[in-house]
Amino acid sequence: MELRDYIRILRKGWILIVAVTLVGVAAGALSSILATPKYVSSTQLFVSVQSSDASNASDLVQGSSAAQQKVRSYASVVTSTSVLTPVIDELGLNMTPGELAGQVSAETPANTVLIDITVQDTDAQRAAAIADAVGSSFADVVANDLESPAGGGPSLVKIATIEPAIAATSPSSPRPIVNIALGFIVGLALGVGAAVLRSTLDTRIHGSHDVELVTDAPILGGISYDPGAKKQPLIVHADPRSPRAESFRSLRTNLQFVNLESTSRCFVMTSSLPGEGKTTTTSNLAIALAETGATVAVIDGDLRLPRLANTMGLEGAVGLTDVLIGRADLQDVLQPWGRGTLYVLPAGRIPPNPSELLGSKAMVALIESLTSSFDYVLIDAPPLLPVTDAAILSKLTGGAIVVAAAGRTTRAELQSAMRTLEHIGGRVLGVVMTMLPTKGPDAYGYGNYGAYYGMDQDKIDGPDEMPAVPSKIKAKAQPR
Structure with a gap:
């Protein structure tokens, strides 16, 4: 480890270090109090x-x-x-x-x-x-x-x-100052050692430095932890001036610089394991992209545990599976969201063969149709480690964006997910970190930007006038 790594460990474990040091000082003071004077x-x-x-x-x-x-x-x-x-x-x-x-x-x-x-x-x-x-x-x-x-x-x-011997006027022991100083030194040493040991044994991803140890893929953005995310997942829409909403806009900006050599703007959003904020990230990123006036289609490609429709407040009974088996037309199941440039394709019914459907020619044709009609296409795919659906989809699109939750995902899990994509031939465009702390050494790009977030939102989000929706779906699309 480098010096900066030790500094980060000390910053992160300062509470433990202080606590153990205080215990050492208290032990030194207590030993002085309880010891019999000699x-x-x-x-x-x-x-x-x-x-x-x-x-x-x-x-x-x-x-x-x-x-x-x-x-x-x-x-x-x-x-x-x-x-x-x-x-x-x-x-x-x-x-x-x-x-x-x-x-x-x-x-x-x-x-x-x-x-x-x-x-x-x-x-x-x-x-x-x-x-x-x-x-x-x-x-x-x-x-x-x-x-x-x-x-x-x-x-x-x-x-x-x-x-001749003379009676002492003060005891030779205990020596409170010496005992307290010794307790402080021992406590400080034990505290630092405990902090370093805890950091060494903790293989979870906590910040960008942990991701850099696993992969060379760029970090496209960091999303802070929000305990109220389940109740209010669409923060870009619900509270557009919040720092967390701005982090999705930063992700939107960084996304424009990936995959420049390819004309495909279709991306697979996936993660290592469930519960890392993949669907929430996909939904908010889609809204942030639509704010710029771009036409966006977001697909719920998780045919095992679909959540996109529920997150965005839409009916999800009919969707992707119905289109792939020819039961419904794409124009009939695409649902507009917001101002009319964002469209959602729910998962529909859960099929018995999700991997076969996602890798079928019908899925290839669907992706080509959406890519030609929309500026951006986002596919909310299942996690990589339990199933291979996301890896299959990554070969059909411009690449995969892997979501990694701070404090939950381990380095080994993220590394295994990256290997899964590489073995199938998929391309990793970058990593998005979620559930990051807003303070401390593992915080990602947060600060006191209250004045900035209080600016006129038109200057941040762009004009209110949105361009026309793609002609192929214009007749079916109506703003909510």
Whole structure:
């Protein structure tokens, strides 16, 4: 992935990142609140070794060297049972030597004869008392037990306290600022990791970048998600000044630049799977094309689950199937819609052999007749993955326009749909993305264009006067 892909992931998953980061901060703060405060006190001991009663320079050097050697092993003696048991008895502590050893630590700075004893306890005064008591007990054990001369007499090793323990005024732990900062860093890292992982595992199409990973076909347009689309599907007619209606006009404009080398302006509208907004897109695109004064015929080529007539508010009992089997004439079943330059051919009765009908010579003749009579012909075809009807129709027309729903269609499904068209020899003219978010990194070309949409609609849609309808159907066509 490139840097822009990570930026997009961060923009898209910022809510998750913030949420996980806040959880990390809360965990750090909670651990500080719930943790028992602990205090640290330290004492420092000085170890000296006298080799004899003489005090010449050579003896002093030898004594210092011997003291440094002994100090290295004394650090382990500090936490031994023989040192800690007298401390427990002296202070009346309710713990075992092993438990007390967990609170005591000793270290010797390099090249010195010093021993630092550190004690950690939940009570500041007790921590200081234990540190002093451990230092005294350690000195007694070394002088009387470990370094006692065999023939009696005073020990040659002397241990003196040079820094007595002092009760701490503030706890050493917990450290709220450190814990909160650590929680923030860990939470932020986990949040970013979760966002990247979610984006990697999510194979659904969310924006144009996902489509570009699957196909080289151009993206002809993007339609925003509208929760009220089922109640008001024909947004170009119902609310022509809305941003969503304008997105269909942008699609109309881009459609004029595809398939330039062909004279056929007949397009198949299809998708990978049902429920991607294919019929709604076809209907609104047809209305947007008719707004420019072009004559448009839209055919419901979904002979398995027809919806075009219901979407456009027309009677669909008689239609395409009746024309293909010769039961009705084309002029009798074409239904005008709107100002009279848009005509709809419903699916009619559902046949038992949809694929055979759509690939028949009668369908070829019908497409040729409509293409010669209309500026644009749109065929609302079934999805590509369940059936091959759309792929068959794409060979008879100028090409297929594939509708892909953001957040529903996966990259694998779109890729399979494209392969289906390629294997049959159909041509993909472009992809139309539907159900796109209006905000965020996956939004497609939306902005605050309120002033633009408030312009005189005549300047946007063109003149009110529409050209005459094709002569072949003029006698039958009457505006609704």
